[in-house]
Amino acid sequence: NVPGAFVMHDHLHSRGGHGVTWEVDGVPVPNSNLATVGSQFDPKDVDYLEVQRGGLSSNYGDRSYGVFxxxxxxxxxxxRFGEFQATYGNYHQTNEYLNFGSHSDRFAYYGSLAGSRTDRGLERVEPTVLHDQSASFSRFTNLIYRRSSMNELRFVGSARRDFYQVPNTLAQQRLGIRDNEIATDSFGNFTWVHMGSSGTLLTVSPYYHFNRGQYIGGPNDPLVTTDDRRSHYIGGYVNLAITKG
Structure with a gap:
């Protein structure tokens, strides 16, 4: 747990706001104030989490509430390792997770797949649960190639898709309303790290991040409501650190 951090409306808040910076292995992942990559990660794919909650450098721009x-x-x-987990619970809730990885002297790979479903997804609007299933699927990969002791290449990529049935009241269910929501999020960054002989460390990383949110009205709705919003973030990150001893 991180002191002063909490989740509200599916977004991470820190010190009272949700304008936080997310980084993956030290490389920022661009996102809007309403789009976050935190839910992308299965905790079993995370080695550890570094958090800055105050006294932030100007390098982090306008995300003044925290850096994760x-x-x-x-x-x-x-x-040559691998792991598989599967659980089953009330309301037909299932969770499946698979990871695998290995390495040679210079190359290492790690990947994972995760899925889940339940009969109770979004918060219901009446005591009777109607049209409330949800499901998700995600995948993650980390590839590292150490060309030499002074040069490393790395690719990190992740994709996630969540499906939700929008809960109905009894009257809506009788009318045949069957609305759904779909959320999609994916990103990838390619990083080159070069360590110079004079105490310099150069990091160059182009990246791409995609968000999409869909509200899909049912085909038999009296009034079909559809909304489809998406965003693309393309850019690069360059950092030069110099250490003098």
Missing amino acids: NVVTRNGFEAN
């Missing part, structure tokens, strides 16, 4: 750096797992942690 997700340090991901990679194939160098073990050789």
Whole structure:
């Protein structure tokens, strides 16, 4: 748990606001104030989380409420490993998770797949639960190639898709209303890290981040309501650090 951080309306808040910066292995992932990548990560894919909640450098721009750096797992942690988990519970809730990874002297790979479903997704509007199923699927990968002791190439990518039935009242159910929501989020960054002989560390990372939110009215709705919004973020991150000792 992070002191002063909480989740409200599916968004992470820190010190009272949700304008936070997300980083993956030290590389910022661009997002709007309403789009966050935090839900992308299964905790089992995270090695550890670094958090800054105050006294932030001007490098972080207008995201003044906190910086969250997700340090991901990679194939160098073990050789030829894998894990599978599956659970089943009330309301037909299931959770499935698979990961695998390995490495050679220079190359390492790590990947995971995760899925879930339940008969109770969004908060119901009446005591009777009607049209309230949800499901999600995500995948994650981390590839590392150490060309030499001074150069490393890395690719980190993730994609997630969530499906929700919009709960009905009894009257809406009788009218045949069957609205759905779909949320899609994916990102990828390619990073080159070069360590110079004079105490310099250069990081160059082009990135891409995609968000999409859909509200899909049912075909038999008296009034079909449809909304489809998406955003694309393309850019790059360059950082040069110099250490003098």
